[in-house]
Amino acid sequence: WDFHVPWIDAILRLKGERNAVIMAHNYQAPEIFHTVADFTGDSLALAQEASRVTADVVVLCGVHFMAETTKVLAPERTVLIPDMAAGCSLASSITGEDVRRLRKQYPGVPVVTYVNTSAEVKAESDACCTSANALQVVEAMGSDRVLFLPDRLLGANVAKQTSVELILWDGACEVHERFTATQVRNARAQFGAKVVAHPECSPEVAREADFVGSTSAMAAWLTREKPSRVALITECSMADNLKTDFPQIEFVKPCNLCPHMQRITLPGIYRALRDMAPEVIVPRDVIHGAKRALDAMLAIGR
Ligand code: 13P
Numbered sequence: 001w002d003f004h005v006p007w008i009d010a011i012l013r014l015k016g017e018r019n020a021v022i023m024a025h026n027y028q029a030p031e032i033f034h035t036v037a038d039f040t041g042d043s044l045a046l047a048q049e050a051s052r053v054t055a056d057v058v059v060l061c062g063v064h065f066m067a068e069t070t071k072v073l074a075p076e077r078t079v080l081i082p083d084m085a086a087g088c089s090l091a092s093s094i095t096g097e098d099v100r101r102l103r104k105q106y107p108g109v110p111v112v113t114y115v116n117t118s119a120e121v122k123a124e125s126d127a128c129c130t131s132a133n134a135l136q137v138v139e140a141m142g143s144d145r146v147l148f149l150p151d152r153l154l155g156a157n158v159a160k161q162t163s164v165e166l167i168l169w170d171g172a173c174e175v176h177e178r179f180t181a182t183q184v185r186n187a188r189a190q191f192g193a194k195v196v197a198h199p200e201c202s203p204e205v206a207r208e209a210d211f212v213g214s215t216s217a218m219a220a221w222l223t224r225e226k227p228s229r230v231a232l233i234t235e236c237s238m239a240d241n242l243k244t245d246f247p248q249i250e251f252v253k254p255c256n257l258c259p260h261m262q263r264i265t266l267p268g269i270y271r272a273l274r275d276m277a278p279e280v281i282v283p284r285d286v287i288h289g290a291k292r293a294l295d296a297m298l299a300i301g302r
């Protein structure tokens, strides 16, 4: 931590000078999450916060689609991301052209896209969803069939909870698809741990879990249930962050890191605020379409 302190001090000073806020996803490293961030949360909470932010500048500590979502919901703010290359295997699995083609193939079928997509893909959609409200958004479409894009594993988990037929795309999170049901069973047997999983994991993994939910829903479950040992089947910075809030809980493996989330560092945040770059720019027509789909989701809430 000594190594981090000069960066933290410099960031806090620049943040004041720029009238900036720092929003950080739950998967950000503890030295970001617990120090410089003004607001932390899951993808839905970050989007909700973006829609009411009043600062001149937002530094989004997370991946590119989250920064784009912030720009779409706060177009008059300057939105910075410390590393433009912080991508996502789900966002890169589908393009706006793919969605246009699917709409021709399935005329009249509503399109729900996970927020883990580009603004261009969102602009082609009827509504967005996050892992916190996917089921509610699917059911709000009022249709017996929905195109659910692009996460086939989240889609398979949602499909188990609804009578709506979901037409899926072949995308997956490169972090969550690696967890196996055997790893989960081993964590339970070896450590006597409760198992909490993210719905981007396969249905086989989700079936083994005591609770399945978004990153913030996982934290809320720990607050409610207070297990003594837990295996968090998600990106493992999440467990590092929660250790501070729940010192009495022992967090056990398995652990996978997201290489994209890890691109965001304290020096990167400092440089972004110093140089006011890299700035996230979204074309005006794309903002218009993506905002419509995001607003449809925000109206449904959590
Ligand atoms: P949530 O925070 O919405 O659960 O999303 C997890 C995720 O994979 C973000 O990249």
Ligand code: SF4
Residues within 6 Å of the ligand: 063, 087, 088, 089, 090, 091, 116, 173, 174, 175, 176, 200, 235, 258, 259, 260, 261
């Ligand atoms: Fe994308 Fe998975 Fe990384 Fe989240 S954890 S940003 S879904 S690759």
